[in-house]
Amino acid sequence: MMINVKKITSQILTDVIRKRPADSFKGTYGKIALIGGSQNFGGAIIMASLAAVYSGAGLVTTITDPSNQTSLHDWLPEAMFVDWNNFDQAEPIIKSADVVVIGPGLGTDPSALTLLTKVFRIAGSEQKLVIDGSALTLLAANNLPLPKDSTNILTPHQMEWQRVSGIKIADQTPEKNQAAAKQLHAIVVVKSHRTQVYADNHVYENTGGTPAQATGGMGDTLAGMVGGFAAQFKNPQKAVLAAVYSHSAIADKLAEKQYVVLPHQISEALPKFMYKHQAK
Numbered sequence: 603m604m605i606n607v608k609k610i611t612s613q614i615l616t617d618v619i620r621k622r623p624a625d626s627f628k629g630t631y632g633k634i635a636l637i638g639g640s641q642n643f644g645g646a647i648i649m650a651s652l653a654a655v656y657s658g659a660g661l662v663t664t665i666t667d668p669s670n671q672t673s674l675h676d677w678l679p680e681a682m683f684v685d686w687n688n689f690d691q692a693e694p695i696i697k698s699a700d701v702v703v704i705g706p707g708l709g710t711d712p713s714a715l716t717l718l719t720k721v722f723r724i725a726g727s728e729q730k731l732v733i734d735g736s737a738l739t740l741l742a743a744n745n746l747p748l749p750k751d752s753t754n755i756l757t758p759h760q761m762e763w764q765r766v767s768g769i770k771i772a773d774q775t776p777e778k779n780q781a782a783a784k785q786l787h788a789i790v791v792v793k794s795h796r797t798q799v800y801a802d803n804h805v806y807e808n809t810g811g812t813p814a815q816a817t818g819g820m821g822d823t824l825a826g827m828v829g830g831f832a833a834q835f836k837n838p839q840k841a842v843l844a845a846v847y848s849h850s851a852i853a854d855k856l857a858e859k860q861y862v863v864l865p866h867q868i869s870e871a872l873p874k875f876m877y878k879h880q881a882k
């Protein structure tokens with residue numbers, strides 16, 4: 603039977619981006635731990651962290667390879683750093699995070715798999731887990747079950763989705779995608795030129811997006827934005843929709859005057875964009 607696809611429009615912005623109450627503090631806007639950034643893919647976790655901070659998350663910790671520490675703080679003094687080889691130090695931070703983003707630049711070597719398995723094991727019922735990039739590839743390759751208590755948000759591109767769902771890219775219809783998302787009990791963002799979100803028994807399709815977004819780091823940035831929005835805004839489904847819409851709306855604007863949109867430019871535009879579209 604035909605599934606009715608709902609469109610994601612600018613309405614989601616005022617619906618989700620609340621005006622900030624005076625009586626608030628960092629904790630009001632959520633704590634995020636971002637885990638990824640192997641030596642070869644350090645930029646991925648830096649772009650995801652940039653997006654999380656610039657989305658307005660209260661407190662951001664980046665858990666990554668120590669080779670990234672200096673460049674992380676060059677780009678983002680607001681983020682705290684933890685060496686991902688030091689799980690004793692990382693564990694309490696992961697456990698106390700409202701949102702964990704894992705996967706951007708994580709890589710697929712045995713140490714990455716060990717880290718992913720540990721994070722899945724400690725994921726709690728109050729937490730939202732954004733699973734992106736290599737974490738999705740590892741999940742699929744090792745048949746890892748998703749944590750059963752946390753709210754899990756997957757952000758695959760179409761090949762990552764093929765790996766996780768087993769549905770070939772050419773066969774990724776709303777019907778097949780929705781069935782697979784339901785089986786995973788997860789919110790699934792299937793990224794493409796018109797990204798779709800599978801959540802609370804509905805299928806949503808983005809109305810924005812430009813080929814100027816087709817560049818490395820664009821998905822890492824979306825993962826950080828999904829984390830940053832999920833850390834601040836109560837309803838996880840709506841937070842994901844607002845992040846997906848904002849990501850392409852900012853890109854569309856930049857693409858009016860640019861051939862390619864650099865992922866970090868989207869993050870840098872977030873504070874003004876969110877101010878403009880917050881609920882009155």
Ligand SMILES: NC(=O)C1=CN([C@@H]2O[C@H](COP(=O)(O)OP(=O)(O)OC[C@H]3O[C@@H](n4cnc5c(N)ncnc54)[C@H](OP(=O)(O)O)[C@@H]3O)[C@@H](O)[C@H]2O)[C@@H](O)CC1
Pocket residue numbers: 642643644645646647705706707708709734735736737739759760761762818819820821822
């Ligand atoms: N600066 C950094 O540090 C960056 C780090 N990054 C990190 O790299 C890690 C690997 O992520 P990844 O997406 O680059 O590689 P992977 O998962 O192997 O998939 C690529 C394979 O799938 C195929 N393919 C088919 N359709 C496709 C589609 N729609 N979208 C995409 N691919 C599609 C594609 O076909 P091809 O292009 O070869 O024709 C190719 O064979 C991950 O952790 C990520 O966070 C990146 O974010 C970049 C910037």
Ligand SMILES: Nc1ncnc2c1ncn2[C@@H]1O[C@H](COP(=O)(O)OP(=O)(O)O)[C@@H](O)[C@H]1O
Pocket residue numbers: 735758759793794795796797810811812813814815816817818819820821822823824
């Ligand atoms: N032609 C396009 N039109 C609109 N958005 C696009 C297009 N190509 C790629 N994107 C967007 O760019 C991002 C690519 O994600 P991904 O492949 O994970 O990037 P990364 O290199 O950061 O891992 C997705 O959000 C996708 O929707």
Ligand SMILES: [Mg+2]
Pocket residue numbers: 734735759821822
């Ligand atoms: Mg990606």
